[in-house]
Amino acid sequence: MIEETKVEYAKPIPLKTIDNAPYWDAADRHELVLQKCTSCNTYAHPPGPACAHCGSQELVWENQGTDISGTIYTYVVSYRPFLPGFENDVPLVIAVVELDHLPDVKIIGNVLGATAEQLDIGTPVKMVWQDITEDRALPQWTLA
Amino acid sequence: MNQIRDKYAIVGVGESKRSKNSGTTPLHLALDAARAAIADAGIDAKEIDGFMSYCENDSCSPHQLATYLGVRPNYVKEILGGGSSTEMLIADAVGLIETGQAKTVLIYRSMNGRSGVRMGGGGWSSDLLQSAFEGGSHIIPYGAASPSQWFGLFATRHMKQNGLTQEHLGHVCTSFYEHAQRNPNAFFYGKPLTMEDYLKTAQLSSPFTKHDFCLESDEANAIIVTSAERAKDCQSKPAYIMGMAARRAVSHAHYWKNIDEVASDYVAKPLYEAAGVGPQDIDIASIYDCFSWVVLRQLEAYGLAPKGEVGDFVAAGNLKIDGQLPTNLAGGMLSEGYTHGMNNVLEIVRQVRGEYEGTERQAKKHDIAICTGWAGPDMAGAMILRK
Numbered sequence: 361m362i363e364e365t366k367v368e369y370a371k372p373i374p375l376k377t378i379d380n381a382p383y384w385d386a387a388d389r390h391e392l393v394l395q396k397c398t399s400c401n402t403y404a405h406p407p408g409p410a411c412a413h414c415g416s417q418e419l420v421w422e423n424q425g426t427d428i429s430g431t432i433y434t435y436v437v438s439y440r441p442f443l444p445g446f447e448n449d450v451p452l453v454i455a456v457v458e459l460d461h462l463p464d465v466k467i468i469g470n471v472l473g474a475t476a477e478q479l480d481i482g483t484p485v486k487m488v489w490q491d492i493t494e495d496r497a498l499p500q501w502t503l504a
Numbered sequence: 505m506n507q508i509r510d511k512y513a514i515v516g517v518g519e520s521k522r523s524k525n526s527g528t529t530p531l532h533l534a535l536d537a538a539r540a541a542i543a544d545a546g547i548d549a550k551e552i553d554g555f556m557s558y559c560e561n562d563s564c565s566p567h568q569l570a571t572y573l574g575v576r577p578n579y580v581k582e583i584l585g586g587g588s589s590t591e592m593l594i595a596d597a598v599g600l601i602e603t604g605q606a607k608t609v610l611i612y613r614s615m616n617g618r619s620g621v622r623m624g625g626g627g628w629s630s631d632l633l634q635s636a637f638e639g640g641s642h643i644i645p646y647g648a649a650s651p652s653q654w655f656g657l658f659a660t661r662h663m664k665q666n667g668l669t670q671e672h673l674g675h676v677c678t679s680f681y682e683h684a685q686r687n688p689n690a691f692f693y694g695k696p697l698t699m700e701d702y703l704k705t706a707q708l709s710s711p712f713t714k715h716d717f718c719l720e721s722d723e724a725n726a727i728i729v730t731s732a733e734r735a736k737d738c739q740s741k742p743a744y745i746m747g748m749a750a751r752r753a754v755s756h757a758h759y760w761k762n763i764d765e766v767a768s769d770y771v772a773k774p775l776y777e778a779a780g781v782g783p784q785d786i787d788i789a790s791i792y793d794c795f796s797w798v799v800l801r802q803l804e805a806y807g808l809a810p811k812g813e814v815g816d817f818v819a820a821g822n823l824k825i826d827g828q829l830p831t832n833l834a835g836g837m838l839s840e841g842y843t844h845g846m847n848n849v850l851e852i853v854r855q856v857r858g859e860y861e862g863t864e865r866q867a868k869k870h871d872i873a874i875c876t877g878w879a880g881p882d883m884a885g886a887m888i889l890r891k
Binding site for chain 2: 371372373374375376377380384405406408433434435436437438439440441442443444445446449452454456464466467468469470476480481498
């Protein structure tokens with residue numbers, strides 16, 4: 361019997377759906393892509409089956425690259441895990457981040473390695489990608 | 505919209521026993537609540553020809569309830585919902601009565617909210633959660649699965665931008681706990697909360713301590729809605745419905761792009777227009793209180809306290825029974841019990857009637873009342889009642 365030494369990732373892995381797969385596929389490549397409506401020029405995040413602003417189906421995916429920065433729009437610090445797998449992650453920082461180059465887009469993530477005292481509205485952060493399994497990666501934030 | 509002001513009324517309210525472990529089914533609880541509401545109205549069960557409920561797949565069906573009351577109604581309806589569903593179903597009931605499809609409608613919420621399916625989570629599949637919420641794949645992997653975290657994101661920014669502090673949240677909690685000390689049926693009856701104790705309590709998820717979270721309880725609540733004309737034949741004092749506005753939605757229930765906007769902001773205007781009164785006319789309130797901060801945000805949304813002065817308003821004791829706006833007088837969901845808002849509806853009806861007259865529990869002035877529901881930042885509903 362082969363001994364299993366690999367540590368399994370115990371937290372929820374983002375579910376790819378018909379609407380969001382390009383976002384998560386790009387994340388796996390450590391890139392950010394965003395869904396954009398070409399009818400009203402609004403970025404749609406989270407992505408959806410149509411534009412949540414105007415209802416148009418004229419949607420494209422736009423590559424934003426790998427150098428993504430933003431500022432904290434709001435945040436919470438959780439001292440208890442509300443989902444299995446997060447027992448060792450408390451205090452857990454969950455932040456809504458406003459992208460510097462597209463302030464209309466807000467992306468939620470954890471701010472890795474940050475303590476409550478280091479956080480405020482407007483605190484600068486940058487996107488990093490956390491490899492969570494062999495073929496999946498999770499966009500995250502760290503203090504800039 | 506047709507003018508419905510004062511043409512409909514809530515004529516019966518009732519509840520089952522409230523507990524942490526009912527040892528019975530939601531159907532039994534719903535039957536107890538329905539029988540109590542029917543007795544309160546002083547009508548025969550067979551006079552009810554519409555049954556409606558909201559649930560999270562954790563209840564019994566209106567068809568079952570009607571069946572075991574021995575009633576074969578014209579109309580049954582069950583929706584998925586939570587906060588603000590009561591107000592929305594009352595609006596539906598009024599529509600049915602107005603168009604002659606029903607005469608008297610019973611609306612209930614029944615749940616083993618503590619011993620069965622708990623809103624606070626636990627035991628849910630993470631994959632299910634990702635699919636259940638719009639944008640769920642973009643929040644669940646980050647550990648954001650509790651309403652305390654979703655609403656906390658709104659609270660953090662709103663509080664920082666409006667000078668609101670932990671102590672202001674504490675004023676909401678201590679005011680409602682104080683009311684619970686006058687309500688022997690409240691979970692926290694006999695368990696008062698001082699500001700000192702509140703401020704010593706650790707946060708579970710910022711900015712909320714355990715006191716800022718609502719309770720979880722096993723119970724059922726029921727109300728009966730009928731026309732003002734039929735209300736005359738009931739034994740209870742009617743609480744007349746002056747106006748309603750239900751469920752103005754903003755985009756994305758669980759993924760927050762614009763945290764400065766909540767659905768309640770959009771309910772206020774049509775609500776006051778329908779009722780023909782303004783916030784200055786309101787004597788007492790039931791404000792949906794799944795979390796303490798939600799109360800502060802709604803006081804602002806409904807113009808009950810001026811934006812930017814909400815903190816001072818609650819710090820001055822205005823939510824207490826002798827304040828400017830006695831609110832959640834049975835203790836609210838923070839300290840009485842939790843049926844996704846309906847227990848707050850029962851209390852406001854009883855206050856409007858003056859049912860506690862002669863006791864310390866009755867608000868002095870109780871002519872006009874507001875009752876609000878908050879499903880989340882995405883959906884809200886509210887109504888205004890009068891005696």
